[in-house]
Amino acid sequence: MTKKNIAAIIAAALMVVSLSACSSVRPQADGQAGATEQTSQTKPKVDANSSASIKGAASNQKEGQHTDSHRAVIYFSDPEGSDMNALEGSTQYLAHIIAQKTGADVFRIVPVKAYPTDHSAHTAQAKLEQSENARPAIKDDFGDLSQYDTIFLGYPIWWGDLPMPVYTFLESHDLSGKKIILFGTYGSSGLGDTPEHVQSIEKGANVEDRTYSVQASDVGSAKDKVLSWLSELGY
Numbered sequence: 001m002t003k004k005n006i007a008a009i010i011a012a013a014l015m016v017v018s019l020s021a022c023s024s025v026r027p028q029a030d031g032q033a034g035a036t037e038q039t040s041q042t043k044p045k046v047d048a049n050s051s052a053s054i055k056g057a058a059s060n061q062k063e064g065q066h067t068d069s070h071r072a073v074i075y076f077s078d079p080e081g082s083d084m085n086a087l088e089g090s091t092q093y094l095a096h097i098i099a100q101k102t103g104a105d106v107f108r109i110v111p112v113k114a115y116p117t118d119h120s121a122h123t124a125q126a127k128l129e130q131s132e133n134a135r136p137a138i139k140d141d142f143g144d145l146s147q148y149d150t151i152f153l154g155y156p157i158w159w160g161d162l163p164m165p166v167y168t169f170l171e172s173h174d175l176s177g178k179k180i181i182l183f184g185t186y187g188s189s190g191l192g193d194t195p196e197h198v199q200s201i202e203k204g205a206n207v208e209d210r211t212y213s214v215q216a217s218d219v220g221s222a223k224d225k226v227l228s229w230l231s232e233l234g235y
């Protein structure tokens with residue numbers, strides 16, 4: 001074998017390694033609250049163990065399936081260009097860690113009309129919905145939520161607020177008497193006033209003060225922090 005052939009084989013091998021390292025989680029949009037344009041992209045760094053957890057969570061959790069659990073994880077996650085059947089959203093990842101640890105049933109808030117896969121169109125539609133205070137229709141497959149006394153509610157921050165489909169969910173379900181524990185992901189801005197917004201809609205619920213949130217770029221290494229937060233909450 002010539003030196004040229006050996007160099008070509010090494011180059012091909014390096015390319016395979018680098019592509020597979022990039023493929024575990026898609027790039028996340030980094031929208032800035034109040035910004036007119038969203039351009040920067042961050043890619044969560046998922047270490048080998050976290051990546052294994054993502055795959056494990058995907059195969060172990062059947063979303064929407066009812067058990068006799070009194071806990072539910074309900075989340076919205078909409079990474080641009082996502083395959084809704086793949087586990088790749090930042091908030092989705094947190095949701096499955098929480099469900100695995102707490103034994104909760106998992107439900108995803110899914111809009112009837114999917115968001116565009118193109119970045120600019122996606123963020124523009126989200127912005128328009130927010131400016132119109134829209135309530136996009138969601139596939140309401142939650143069934144009877146009365147069996148749950150605790151709801152872990154997760155969402156990404158969109159334009160400094162809850163994504164509008166989360167408002168649709170909250171306003172169509174009376175969660176009075178339940179404990180609501182919030183978790184979320186963001187590009188840079190944190191959860192902002194969203195816990196107060198949830199409490200103002202779900203007046204009869206007990207919204208836990210101790211929320212968990214993480215920047216999208218750090219979500220791949222957040223598992224230990226999520227577990228210690230759950231431990232502080234008694235799970």
Ligand SMILES: Cc1cc2nc3c(=O)[nH]c(=O)nc-3n(C[C@H](O)[C@H](O)[C@H](O)COP(=O)(O)O)c2cc1C
Binds near residue numbers: 157158159161188
């Ligand atoms: C439409 C849109 C608006 C966003 N607005 C904000 C924002 O105002 N502040 C922020 O910190 N991140 C913002 N982001 C970034 C997301 O909160 C972040 O990427 C999140 O982790 C995505 O979660 P997901 O992968 O579960 O969908 C925005 C993302 C999108 C798609």
